[in-house]
Amino acid sequence: MKWKNYLIMFIMLFVIWLLLNNSLEKEIVLLGLGISLVLPFLLCGKCEVFTNLNLSPKAILYSFLFLFTFLIELVKSNFDVARRVLSPSLPINPGIVEVKTKLKSKIGRVILADSITLTPGTLTLELIDDSIFVHWIDVQSVDVQESTKLIVSNFEKYLEVMYG
Amino acid sequence: MDTNLLEIIGGFIAIAGSIFLLLGSIGLYRMPDAYNRIQAGTKASTLGTILSLVGLFFIFPSWFGKFMVLILFVLITNPVSSHVLARAAYFIKVPLTKLTQVDKWKEHRDIDESRKAHLRKVKIQKEGE
Amino acid sequence: MFVVIAIFIGVASLIGGYIAIHHEDLSVAIIASGLVSLFASIIFLLLAAPDVAMTEAAIGSGLTTLIFFYVLNKIRQRND
Amino acid sequence: MEYIAISTGFALMLLGLWGILSQKNLIKIVLGFTIFDTGINIVMVSIGYVKGKAAPILDVINASEAANKIVDPVPQALVLTAIVIGLGVTALMLVYVLKLHREKNSLDINSFKDLKW
Amino acid sequence: MIKKWIILGILAGMGLIFFDLFSAFRGNETLGKTADYYARHGAEEVGASNIVTAIVVTYRGFDTLGEVTILFLTAAIISFVLKIRQEDILPNRPIRITSELLDSASQVIVPVIFMVGIYIFVNGHLTPGGGFPGGAVIASGVLLMILSNPNFSVSHKVIAWVESISGVGFVLLGVMGILFAGGFLDNRVLGLGDFGKLFSAGIIPFIYSFIGLKVGAELSNILGAISHAQNEKN
Amino acid sequence: MVNILLIVAASITLLSIGVSMIRFVIGPSPVDRVIAFDVMSVSSIALIALIAVLDNRIIYMDVALVYGILGFLGVIVVARYLERGM
Incomplete structure (x- = not known):
């Protein structure tokens, strides 16, 4: 097991334990430390999700930027769904297109997808390898480069820095 | 007065979240095929639940932990489950709607299949020789 | 308000039960019975029994459905 | 509230019984059993409900005035046991269905007539 | 045809009985005698703020012991019934591989699910839940591991160890109740502690942790047995 | 005032569960029914949170956590069953 994966898993579990219990008493903190030290050893013998995570300051800054972009896109997408659903003619133009990604690390690909x-x-x-097949509700381009630019590149520039 | 205002803002955010949930289920009802239904359902139910929880957080700020864990969990799991479901739907050949413009994945799979068939043919020929 | 929720959820669970018994596709019937348990657990919550609600959600709606699907999978593997 | 819940429970019981009696498919019969089970649990919990009182967990209620403020905890403890045992029974029934299917290659209850006379 | 009428007759009879029961039902206004005792004395005698937990673990602890035994027997019977001779095994068909996304995401989600399960059974005396739902949540974490990686098999050795250690621990804690307190499964072995804290209510958190681990191990055993059952030749 | 807003939110959430129930009843393929099930279980999380706030008991939120976990697992199991991956 890579130490970085173990460390991040430990921090994640400990934070979740504290959030669930919603208090900082001594016994709760000690028990949580014990459990979150043991659990990754038991469950993640072969895990490698967090191994390629970049921990430099720039990456942390970019992850906040990414979160911000992502939330804006989420709200935008909901208004998009609302517009499509509520208009009586149901303006959809669906299709399955192919886009390319440059990301190699696993967690980066998960977050991208x-x-x-x-x-x-x-x-x-x-x-599949470096191509992602995407169902697009409103196809604007069937070309691989063009749709990559429209769908992926907005997130990829942050994720590339974060996960290398 | 101050806390009261926060509570009312929270109530309105919760109403906005439930409206998004309703829009998602209307989308579920109106869309023509399974893939479009998955799209409408997933997006709207994710943002709707998150907004409801955020609105309730304004009313009870001391419940921060549970709401945070729930929001994170919904945000991670919902896209994964919809992706797995859509993939399963494609593999068992749930029909795409007639409006569909293009299906690149099918082309990709066809190319793959034909290449494999070609390789098999070459191999048989070699064995024949 | 809670009475309205209870009526609504009760009717929905009855519809789910009807589908569970009368649909010819077994997988749909099993999902419908999971839905009945899911709604039953909200009814337990409204009856001020959170312990029972949690157990019903975890065991009645979760694990029972999963075991049904595993058995159905084994039967399908044998049939084809 | 308790009237709505108890009528839902009775209706689910009848629905499950109908499924058990009228269906021919073994898995459908087991499904009817689980629905019957859920109905019984709802009926038992709603018998213990006391109007306008809170759940039997004393985090915001003082221990001294608990007796006047909580619902009946005994049926809840009983139902907690019943749900877990129900899972065990359902799993056992399903495994026997699997075994029966291995014997006759059929899920129809009419094909198992070996012990009928 | 006659069968249909018999079924309808039975259903009508049952419906009549249920309607009679329903029309005789009056909502309670006060608690019954037993419930009143538990509500008045549960908090000071047991020290648990969740009265249902107090009943399940302490007042009716024997029931729970029997319940855990029943689950154990079910798991044993299931693996016995599903066992077939080595030469009758039909080779498994190839199955579709997991998508890469599910595989990676489950590596993050499984530890979180385990954490939630542990939280549920450790806090059984303060919040709803306890050993049984906690164990079920842990078993569903194991199930997610099986689903995301079909080659993953539940290790029988680990399960047997967890099961026997927690079973023995449960009974030992009960026996300690005879030695140091009022009787079998009496929870005042450790002192009741402060009401509402994590380590309070005597040995209830420990007993519920053992129950949770044991239930989780047994349910994962059942799921593993069914999911890895082999097909038999005709 | 706040209670009225929350009651409105709970009613709209119930309505959304009802509309998804229609899709569950008529949905032609099992996939449609599974997505309706998913939307219903996610909406139930919001409904349980609203019930918890209306009743002022934080302990009900634990039930919502279990809902989240098991709704996700149910969808994964059905999907893997349908694509013959089990």
């Missing part, structure tokens, strides 16, 4: 699913009008169907 999740963000594609939650942004306006797109839904990840499958990841």
